[in-house]
Amino acid sequence: MNKTWQEAKQVQPQIMRMLQNSLVKKRVAHAYLFEGEKGIGKHEVSHVFAKSLLCEAPIAGYEPCEECRNCKRIMSGNHPDVHYIERDGLSIKKEQIKQLQEEFSKKSVEANRKIYMIADADKMSVGAANSLLKFLEEPSDDTVAILMTEQVQRILPTIISRCQVLTFQPLSPENVKQKLIEHNLQPQIASVISQITQNVEEGLALSHDEWFVQAQKIVVKLYEVLKQNRMKALLFLQTDWFSHFKEREQLDKGLDLLLLIYKDLLYIQLDKRNFVVFQNQEEELASHALQLSQRRLADCMGTILDTKRKLSSNTNPQLLMEQLVLNLQEGS
Structure with a gap:
């Protein structure tokens, strides 16, 4: 999960170029929707982007330094102004979004921004989706939302319309191979599997x-x-x-x-x-x-x-x- 900007750029060059432009031009959107199949870097890019947004000394105005307090706390998963929401059982509940809203009504603890990430955003209950919609309709200047999904068609059109949608491309065979090797697969096996599937999760399943x-x-x-x-x-x-x-x-x-x-x-x-x-x-x-x-x-x-x-x-x-x-x- 803890990738550098350059590592994320190797996996999703087009996405990283778009995020770089928004950071350099100071045109960061209030909400992003990262969509694409499983295992192609949505979570990694989310965390790299969060580091860029909160970094105390970004390189060239966009690349996180990886050394400041904010970068390190995001990498360790305990930054008070970065909130990560995932499914509670089969879905994301309305109560989870309400708790998020309450948390974001407070002033930022350490940074000039608050960031929240929602994994499997298509799995929100109807109540959760409606609560989030209200949250997105009245964005504050210091809040950035990052939603992630493998099935964008299952997200409310009204939520999609309030997000900047970034479509992640399937991984190249070389990227799949490297990710499989990172999961301790032998290079020979990783080479074969990377030519069979562009999905890392499926590749890992095939290896076993x-x-x-x-x-x-x-x-x-x-x-x-x-x-x-x-x-x-x-x-x-x-x-x-x-x-x-x-x-x-x-x-x-x-x-x-x-x-x-x-x-x-x-x-x-x-x-x-x-x-x-x-x-x-x-x-x-x-x-x-x-x-x-x-x-x-x-x-x-x-x-x-x-x-x-x-x-x-x-x-x-x-x-x-x-x-x-x-x-x-x-x-x-």
């Missing part, structure tokens, strides 16, 4: 999912038998593949993993080995990469993508995979 661990091994094995002959590859589908990839969603993930292998082959050919995802198989991949033309690789990737597209229709998954194997094996 035994099905996904086995899926990676089966996909690598399929690639290996594809290099031998078509009968072995077709047999492998029957003995190993179909028993593991039973649902269409599972099969789609399997195809994503297979596509990554062929991308790795291309990266090796282009001498961009730092982009290789299946690092544990890099030497084997390098050997095979020498035997394939870039055009053949492009054809293989196109075939996998076409299979993914057909999978979303009602095409028989088993027939799709058998045809894919034949197309990939041909000329391999």
Whole structure:
């Protein structure tokens, strides 16, 4: 949670640029609504922005110094003028907003501003939402609200209209990878998962999912038998593949993993080995990469993508995979 301005900028450059402009031009809004999917930096940016607003010696007029009393108290979560509200059970209650209003009727204790953050703002009860609306309708000059949501469509339009809405973009694979490594995942696993999902929470769940661990091994094995002959590859589908990839969603993930292998082959050919995802198989991949033309690789990737597209229709998954194997094996 305790990110610096520069770290937050690497994750959400556009959002940080907008906040920087508002700070430098002294046009800070009374209320912000940070919206976007889970795990893309809304909470981290909220705290960095709060530090900027209350910092005693901001760098260049916007970047928190990280050293003053206000910055340190926000980092430790005990600044008396920064209030954080989250769900009480399944929702944010009316009483929580009323307590906030009472607190904000008092003079700031240590800073020239009071800041409140509301996580999961879409989970407010009707009473809480109406109370907040009244609060937003009569903003004081020294108050800044930061609302956060994954489902902006569930927030009252009248609340949205009183906020500056900032839409957070999905994380890049590199950002997802770094966040997963911060959660103690091995770089190899983090590399693979970061190419499968842009959601850090989903990525962490995948890392502990035994099905996904086995899926990676089966996909690598399929690639290996594809290099031998078509009968072995077709047999492998029957003995190993179909028993593991039973649902269409599972099969789609399997195809994503297979596509990554062929991308790795291309990266090796282009001498961009730092982009290789299946690092544990890099030497084997390098050997095979020498035997394939870039055009053949492009054809293989196109075939996998076409299979993914057909999978979303009602095409028989088993027939799709058998045809894919034949197309990939041909000329391999």
